Amino acid sequence: MKLKIAVLPGDGIGPEVTKQSVKVLKAIAERFDHEFEFEEAIVGAVAIDCTGEPLPSATLELCRDSDAVLFGAIGHPKYDNDPSAKVRPEQGLLKLRKELGLYANIRPVRAYENLLEHSPLRPERISGADMVIYRELTGGIYFGEKSTSEDGKTASDLCTYSTFEIERLAHLAFKAAQKRRKKLTLIDKANVLETSRLWRKTVTKLAKDYPDVSLDFLFIDNAAMQMVLNPKQFDVILTENMFGDIISDEASVIGGSIGLLASASVGLENALFEPIHGSFPQATGKGIANPIASILSAALLLDHFNLTREAGVIRKAVEESIKLNVCTQDLNKNNHYSTEKVGDFLEGRISESEHHH
Amino acid sequence: MKLKIAVLPGDGIGPEVTKQSVKVLKAIAERFDHEFEFEEAIVGAVAIDCTGEPLPSATLELCRDSDAVLFGAIGHPKYDNDPSAKVRPEQGLLKLRKELGLYANIRPVRAYENLLEHSPLRPERISGADMVIYRELTGGIYFGEKSTSEDGKTASDLCTYSTFEIERLAHLAFKAAQKRRKKLTLIDKANVLETSRLWRKTVTKLAKDYPDVSLDFLFIDNAAMQMVLNPKQFDVILTENMFGDIISDEASVIGGSIGLLASASVGLENALFEPIHGSFPQATGKGIANPIASILSAALLLDHFNLTREAGVIRKAVEESIKLNVCTQDLNKNNHYSTEKVGDFLEGRISESEHHH
Ligand SMILES: CC(C)[C@H](C(=O)O)[C@@H](O)C(=O)O
Ligand SMILES: CC(C)[C@H](C(=O)O)[C@@H](O)C(=O)O
Numbered sequence: 001m002k003l004k005i006a007v008l009p010g011d012g013i014g015p016e017v018t019k020q021s022v023k024v025l026k027a028i029a030e031r032f033d034h035e036f037e038f039e040e041a042i043v044g045a046v047a048i049d050c051t052g053e054p055l056p057s058a059t060l061e062l063c064r065d066s067d068a069v070l071f072g073a074i075g076h077p078k079y080d081n082d083p084s085a086k087v088r089p090e091q092g093l094l095k096l097r098k099e100l101g102l103y104a105n106i107r108p109v110r111a112y113e114n115l116l117e118h119s120p121l122r123p124e125r126i127s128g129a130d131m132v133i134y135r136e137l138t139g140g141i142y143f144g145e146k147s148t149s150e151d152g153k154t155a156s157d158l159c160t161y162s163t164f165e166i167e168r169l170a171h172l173a174f175k176a177a178q179k180r181r182k183k184l185t186l187i188d189k190a191n192v193l194e195t196s197r198l199w200r201k202t203v204t205k206l207a208k209d210y211p212d213v214s215l216d217f218l219f220i221d222n223a224a225m226q227m228v229l230n231p232k233q234f235d236v237i238l239t240e241n242m243f244g245d246i247i248s249d250e251a252s253v254i255g256g257s258i259g260l261l262a263s264a265s266v267g268l269e270n271a272l273f274e275p276i277h278g279s280f281p282q283a284t285g286k287g288i289a290n291p292i293a294s295i296l297s298a299a300l301l302l303d304h305f306n307l308t309r310e311a312g313v314i315r316k317a318v319e320e321s322i323k324l325n326v327c328t329q330d331l332n333k334n335n336h337y338s339t340e341k342v343g344d345f346l347e348g349r350i351s352e353s354e355h356h357h
Numbered sequence: 358m359k360l361k362i363a364v365l366p367g368d369g370i371g372p373e374v375t376k377q378s379v380k381v382l383k384a385i386a387e388r389f390d391h392e393f394e395f396e397e398a399i400v401g402a403v404a405i406d407c408t409g410e411p412l413p414s415a416t417l418e419l420c421r422d423s424d425a426v427l428f429g430a431i432g433h434p435k436y437d438n439d440p441s442a443k444v445r446p447e448q449g450l451l452k453l454r455k456e457l458g459l460y461a462n463i464r465p466v467r468a469y470e471n472l473l474e475h476s477p478l479r480p481e482r483i484s485g486a487d488m489v490i491y492r493e494l495t496g497g498i499y500f501g502e503k504s505t506s507e508d509g510k511t512a513s514d515l516c517t518y519s520t521f522e523i524e525r526l527a528h529l530a531f532k533a534a535q536k537r538r539k540k541l542t543l544i545d546k547a548n549v550l551e552t553s554r555l556w557r558k559t560v561t562k563l564a565k566d567y568p569d570v571s572l573d574f575l576f577i578d579n580a581a582m583q584m585v586l587n588p589k590q591f592d593v594i595l596t597e598n599m600f601g602d603i604i605s606d607e608a609s610v611i612g613g614s615i616g617l618l619a620s621a622s623v624g625l626e627n628a629l630f631e632p633i634h635g636s637f638p639q640a641t642g643k644g645i646a647n648p649i650a651s652i653l654s655a656a657l658l659l660d661h662f663n664l665t666r667e668a669g670v671i672r673k674a675v676e677e678s679i680k681l682n683v684c685t686q687d688l689n690k691n692n693h694y695s696t697e698k699v700g701d702f703l704e705g706r707i708s709e710s711e712h713h714h
Contacts, residue, residue, distance in 0.1 A: 090548040146551035155555040160513040191447040194503035198512040221606035249578035
């Protein structure tokens with residue numbers, strides 16, 4: 001298969017981890033005779049520094065022209081602590097999601113048997129946990145009208161949703177549930193928010209088309225508690241943008257490290273793959289960032305093009321690295337490997353993997 | 358001291374737990390020669406059933422005329438799953454908060470050494486955790502304009518904040534930090550929300566008045582992760598309404614049961630005290646609800662009127678009940694006590710407590 005992949009390393013540890021997933025994808029192409037073409041572009045704080053814009057138009061063009069986008073991370077503390085900055089790195093990512101119409105953010109979360117001890121949660125609570133979060137990504141309070149009064153004394157953010165936005169994501173989530181344990185949990189705050197009531201109504205209606213899937217509801221406050229008390233209860237989670245942002249970061253504690261969590265953001269014509277961790281500025285350049293979240297995002301990319309066998313080879317290599325403790329310091333305190341070394345190990349495993357061509 | 362206390366038991370387990378906190382307050386009054394007068398009123402689903410309204414005007418009047426409100430819980434599944442219901446129990450609580458101007462919701466969270474094993478978190482992660490959450494309670498997306506289009510196909514909720522709303526709560530949080538470990542963490546989503554940027558700007562400015570308090574910032578997604586990874590890092594948390602709702606329910610896992618968490622909601626002229634757990638319909642009438650959250654809310658009520666010694670006696674009795682395992686089934690699987698029995702035990706301890714009059 002021929003694929004053109006736009007690579008947007010971004011800020012902080014983004015470039016370091018993305019380098020490893022590109023390496024892994026190259027090993028896959030080599031092993032399975034695919035033609036993957038990679039082209040890099042800037043985004044985020046680094047793009048602001050170079051061009052004044054977090055998402056330069058050349059970067060957006062490249063993404064549109066590519067089959068998929070491999071994204072690193074963005075964000076820089078100098079912008080976080082300057083609430084009056086007019087231009088911020090995150091705008092680059094948000095604009096990219098919106099412009100490419102990436103409405104479905106898919107975040108798989110699972111416990112690895114070999115890493116149970118790394119989780120802050122007791123092993124018996126998480127062993128076997130396996131869920132996937134469907135987060136709406138181009139609507140809600142992220143993209144509603146924002147305003148600040150002339151005198152700077154009041155501000156507002158508008159959260160809006162339409163049945164159209166809810167339905168297209170809900171269909172994907174129901175379909176995913178059909179292929180899994182057939183349970184879908186809608187997380188909302190329907191006892192307070194009008195938009196949440198629209199979600200509940202719309203999803204309840206849609207459920208009739210999926211009689212084999214059992215649907216239940218949780219308020220976000222309760223969900224934030226249940227995610228820790230009993231994460232095994234979740235199969236597929238469906239939720240709006242902001243709640244999905246919160247609950248998926250929280251869910252990262254199940255795997256023992258946020259450095260393991262990958263995500264796919266898909267739309268009608270484009271798809272973007274990124275680790276859920278951020279730019280982690282404190283770790284930048286130290287070679288300690290865990291590349292696995294980015295590498296598993298690359299596996300999701302392959303899945304997206306039905307290269308399931310190839311994706312499986314990556315996942316198997318990741319399992320092995322975890323089993324053999326070839327891990328960065330977040331998962332291996334005493335005898336850890338660098339970002340690069342973990343990438344090298346996975347590359348090696350892939351190159352040596354059996355060829356079922 | 359003479360106090361008139363409005364008692365609003367509400368729905369579900371609300372009446373059962375509130376009965377125990379009233380009992381405990383009566384024991385305190387007796388022991389310390391106070392005159393506490395209690396008057397009951399309806400609120401929530403039960404009020405809708407009787408009067409058609411979740412907060413009947415007689416109930417609101419009673420609250421206004423009282424020195425404090427002791428609140429149970431509200432909510433009923435028949436309304437949760439009917440997104441088109443025009444009247445919902447929660448409106449009663451929200452209206453009460455708004456009408457009484459209860460802008461500051463204060464939620465203390467701590468780990469009890471004797472209950473470490475009940476938490477889903479590993480004991481070493483939580484032992485010693487001790488924080489207090491200051492949640493804004495009368496603004497934000499809870500109270501902004503809501504709308505649904507004519508055709509029912511789009512809905513919206515507006516989140517607004519003013520510097521005035523932020524400052525009055527922030528002052529309380531900074532003052533609390535000064536009396537504690539002198540650390541204040543503002544939780545927001547300033548990389549996305551305009552209102553969060555106003556929070557960050559306003560709180561940063563105010564921090565100059567409290568040079569002995571160190572201020573830091575966390576995005577809500579990261580905070581939801583940090584609350585599980587390392588809850589000991591938190592001293593005082595300051596946050597807006599919705600984020601406070603989520604993070605405080607999540608924080609309940611630290612104590613091992615949401616049945617332990619009390620809250621005070623204070624305004625300029627009124628104050629309301631309620632457990633943070635909800636109406637827990639499945640447990641209603643079974644005698645299994647933990648009354649401690651409500652009883653510790655009664656202790657916060659006493660604190661509010663500077664009856665610190667009295668509040669201390671309640672807390673000491675609670676510690677003893679936990680130490681002796683006189684607990685409901687959420688904390689004592691094999692040999693549990695009923696709601697009533699736990700209340701009786703605490704009442705007994707208070708009556709026998711030394712009198713330092
Ligand atoms: C960087 C930030 C804008 C982003 C978000 O909130 O969506 C991130 O937290 C994520 O989850 O991808
Ligand atoms: C019942 C509900 C409206 C309420 C809230 O969201 O504020 C509750 O969850 C709480 O935290 O007091």
